[in-house]
Amino acid sequence: MPELPEVETVCRGLAKALPRHAIKRVIQNRHDLRVPFPAALKNITGHRVTAIDRRAKYILINLDNQQTLILHLGMSGSLMLHHKDKKYLPEKHDHMVLVMDNGTSVVLNDPRRFGLVALAATKDLARHRFFAHLGPEPLDKNFTAAYLAEKIKTKKIAIKLAVMDQRLVVGVGNIYAAEALFAAGIDPRRAAHSLKPAEIKKLVSAIQKVLKKAIKAGGSSLRDYVQTDGELGYFQHQFAVYDKKGQKCKGCTCDIRKTGGVQRITQGDRSTFYCPVKQA
DNA sequence: CTCCTGTCCTGCCGGC
């Protein structure tokens, strides 16, 4: 499921192919995903892409008419580029296609339809309802231990849920929250306000380290996610605890017949994986 | 404010 590293990887793929090219045609195969397609979507035809950007898990395609096409991949979305020399064969769940003036097609496929397509004036993005409440980017210099400490000092919720709260820090979803908490040696069930300064510091650097490594690996491919060229990400092979119930965690030297190995619990209706020894 | 729950959706997999 696309989290920050996957979205970043997709953006890098788009950034290589789209800027300076004009959108020749917009094909809409349905009228909505999680929200209705914008009424003005067809009006982007004829406009050039100026730059590709990312905010949290949103893909931002800036256009030369001062508008930004906003895409979110939800949990099962992918964006694939089909170049002129390779014929594009439509597939099930291809909901929108942008045909560029050089023959490249940008195909948005999303079986579960939790993604979205929106359009907004570029200068108003920060005030847009999808962005106004968002916390800092985890890889920005303003995401610091001091910042996180201030934000969580009154929070009773579990630390795992806190790091997944987009108002505190963006881009960290279920997989990377579990991986970062493992790397920091913190029990995901701990109340957020109970973390000590040293632990918060470890957590911030663990989040940054895990995300950077995952971006390097092209993200994680579990079910639906692929890069814009159709290649899989390969960070899933480096998971320390995610989806490893009953198995050894990364670097495990325990007798898992005694410890039970990686535990799976439910928090906020989704699964959390953690090591009962290293995250005690 | 903070916290929690409901909602959206399809594909896959295990059990019977």
Add this chain to the structure above:
DNA sequence: TGCCGGCAGGACAGGA
């Protein structure tokens, strides 16, 4: 073999 329940999960909206 086929059906069905359960699970996967991002993030908004709204209620307590």
